[in-house]
Amino acid sequence: MREAGWCYGKLRRKGFRLTSPRQAILDVLAQNPRHLSAEEVFLLTHKSHPGIGLATVYRTLNLLTQVGIIRKFDFGDGRSRYELTAEEEEEHHHHLVCIRCGRIINYSDFMEKEKKFIKDLEAELSKKYQFKINSHQIYFYGLCKECQ
Amino acid sequence: MREAGWCYGKLRRKGFRLTSPRQAILDVLAQNPRHLSAEEVFLLTHKSHPGIGLATVYRTLNLLTQVGIIRKFDFGDGRSRYELTAEEEEEHHHHLVCIRCGRIINYSDFMEKEKKFIKDLEAELSKKYQFKINSHQIYFYGLCKECQ
DNA sequence: ATAATAATGAAAATCATTATCAACTATCAT
DNA sequence: ATGATAGTTGATAATGATTTTCATTATTAT
Known part of the structure; x- marks a missing residue:
């Protein structure tokens, strides 16, 4: 692989x-x-x-x-x-987690859109909470195709 | 409380x-x-x-x-x-996690903005991966005020 | 009340992960 | 090459969080 x-x-x-x-x-x-x-x-x-x-x-x-x-x-x-x-480091991705079978899907679509969003959000949070952010994770939980 | x-x-x-x-x-x-x-x-x-x-x-x-x-x-x-x-269920919030001291901050600012973003993203992901999403989590990791 | 069932506490068991320690090995200066 | 040094290893024991077991107790429907 x-x-x-x-x-x-x-x-x-x-x-x-x-x-x-x-x-x-x-x-x-x-x-x-x-x-x-x-x-x-x-x-x-x-x-x-x-x-x-x-x-x-x-x-x-x-x-x-x-x-x-x-x-x-x-x-x-x-x-x-x-x-x-x-x-x-550019292949950053997020996860879909199936709460029934545990299957995990990596996705990296829509990352352009996310990137901008996350960047703005980080800036605001850093300022408000005086928090030095250096990474993030986004998880979506639900049912995969097979488990629905 | x-x-x-x-x-x-x-x-x-x-x-x-x-x-x-x-x-x-x-x-x-x-x-x-x-x-x-x-x-x-x-x-x-x-x-x-x-x-x-x-x-x-x-x-x-x-x-x-x-x-x-x-x-x-x-x-x-x-x-x-x-x-x-x-x-x-409206008091949804996300987390800032300090990787040094373990402190956790709940934030629910900027949720309006997030809500729209997440909603769109969920729709796209659901469609593409045939995944029925029913919840999500966002974590930011970094250093809190005291630990920087 | 009373039987049927669910919930509890204490202790033992489990599971993932980490620490210990003696034996081994790569690296560097000689 | 050689040997000293510090980094690595495998086996095993230890740890820490969580779950299971089982006999006892509490709650609910009858």
């Missing part, structure tokens, strides 16, 4: 080592559908690298989140989900 | 019993600042009703969430937070 090459340098530049477990986990994140849970990452990684433990998966996911290579989400089912960030 | 009377009937109508623990927990939610965690609800309830156990607090919070009397949020610090819903 995607390739994780660009991440390697990014890790290095921040002073972290590019080890084989980290590569394996990055590849799993790049080559699989999105919003994987830690356990899903572990199981997928385990196929090709049975030696890699769950603790390492968690550690690596946290590290990659710190560095900004992946992003951590919470869709309300009790486990965190992780998504590879786009190489250039 | 607020009073929880209107909730009682709502519980009954759905076929649940209005017991003293439930009343106590509802009162705590109504009379305290928002976005309380389960443990905070437990501790506050414990003051006036020392007999009420943590399990009952969790059970009641889940029940109230099901019924729609309260709403469950996840701000990313590992514990769920609960907020009493407004009696009329």
Whole structure:
């Protein structure tokens, strides 16, 4: 699906080592559908690298989140989900979450319109609440096509 | 701060019993600042009703969430937070989350503007993804006044 | 009242996630 | 190359939030 090459340098530049477990986990994140849970990452990684433990998966996911290579989400089912960030930061997207089956749809349509709206709103909120905003998330909850 | 009377009937109508623990927990939610965690609800309830156990607090919070009397949020610090819903559904608000100290600010300014925007967006998304949207959440993450 | 059913408290169990620790490995200066 | 240093790892134990279990108690309809 995607390739994780660009991440390697990014890790290095921040002073972290590019080890084989980290590569394996990055590849799993790049080559699989999105919003994987830690356990899903572990199981997928385990196929090709049975030696890699769950603790390492968690550690690596946290590290990659710190560095900004992946992003951590919470869709309300009790486990965190992780998504590879786009190489250039421009592929920002939001989520539709099905409250019945848990399916998650990423959308990035209508982003132009949103971008302007969010920008204005951020400016107003920052001013009123003296809050330095550096990111946002928008979630829509409802029923997906299959679950209606 | 607020009073929880209107909730009682709502519980009954759905076929649940209005017991003293439930009343106590509802009162705590109504009379305290928002976005309380389960443990905070437990501790506050414990003051006036020392007999009420943590399990009952969790059970009641889940029940109230099901019924729609309260709403469950996840701000990313590992514990769920609960907020009493407004009696009329019009008091919808969004959140500013401080990524350093965890402080949460509810805002409901600019909602007119948001309302129109969200409505349009929902219409477009529903159509494109055949998704029946029934709620949404917007979070802004950043640094609060004190933490900057 | 009384039976039928729902709700409760205490404790144990579960689940995701994090910390611990000894063994291992990449990196850098020599 | 080599060895010292600090970063990483896997296995396991520990943690913290939430849920389940089960015997007991309270509430409702009869």
